[in-house]
Amino acid sequence: MALWEQIADQIRADIIAGRYPAGDLMPREIDLAPIYGTSKPTIHKALARLEAEGLVEQTQGRGTIVRLHPARQRLTLDTHAYRDDLGYYFGAAVQDLRALRTPTVAEGPCPPDLLPVLGLTIGASVVIRDRVIGNPETGDVVQLTTSYLPADLAAGTVLADEDTGPGGIYDRMEQDLGWGELKWAAGVYARAAAPEEVRLLGLAPGVPVLCVARTTTATAGNAAGRVVEVNVTRRDASRWEIGGPVIRR
Template structure:
């Protein structure tokens, strides 16, 4: 098989997808039909489709044609390092401020992942309250973000409303700030990794995809101690996520430089 041959096939299909010939959610023709169209062996077609799958253009399933995925730049979410607020409450993505749950949110009692337990300061086998939402634009039929909040049970005991289905205007963050009579301080960490099985199901991404995960810890002060009252993990397909922020100068990089 010529390297140029499958690359030319991939380029042609990529153009077809980019120009709307195969819209997101539709299937490409079958392997035999594509082989007939391009006059190549089916193995060449499958190699080209594997490249398109690696680039996020299509999803591959056994015994089914390739499914065209939503094109990344049409749903790009750009985050910065600022929290915003509107009439509904706090939000962290300007591009996603209108997003809503595409399925009813759920909450349950269970043990969190080890790294979340460590951030919360709970034992690794200790139960917490887990609130889960699959988010997307108002017209979306599938989720583009999986947002999971983990709250320690001592907080739920003090503030039962955060454990209910209706947390009131502003949600759990407003209830926490009212309870402690102070603003929440947030710290975020962003990592890239392969999706878990739950993320594959919620975001409709293949195991070969990558997700970016924002882990955000919410802190308050009590009796001169810093308490983590919630850890939120938001996952989304990596090709639909970007981080943009101003670069601050450290004192060592201050202008103007003094001549030595």
């Protein structure tokens, strides 16, 4: 292990132990060097590693701050789709969130990892609906949501419009397109954040996005039995967790 990695381990342990409290400004690099018996360049490399891990944040003009880690808000990944006056929603934690700007709708190639899910082949097109979702009172962005719909089903329909009307795309699928009662399934994974996700979600360095991928399957009409949408929602992984009760069998 390189010396700077050893120093990073020591500083990390001191942060966890509370030597440098969350929200506080750490000593300057030149002052940390004698504390850990090393040089300023080594301290700089160690702090860069801890910033990549999301433990500290290096600010212009102020120095290095120990990041605050607020309590995570829990999402319950259950098997229910709920309805209110605005249409379907998935979980009480997100019921009050709203679109903060007009959806962006475009047609483009299907991402490779979604090809088998949507039953498409390489080169197939999808209608891509991007939404920025958050608190309508504060304007804070909470999640980014992207829907991928097979172009052979969605292009040229209301599903490709910016405004899909009351109830959104799911009511259009069930009520207007005749795709029957929709069925959903969901999974959870994490990945590194893309630059635009970092910007919109205000992510600290090193923080990944927590992704909930939900598939929508039609039960009737010309789309019967097909996955007609993959919805990928991304959130700040340092602020959200997936949880639920542990049921004794």
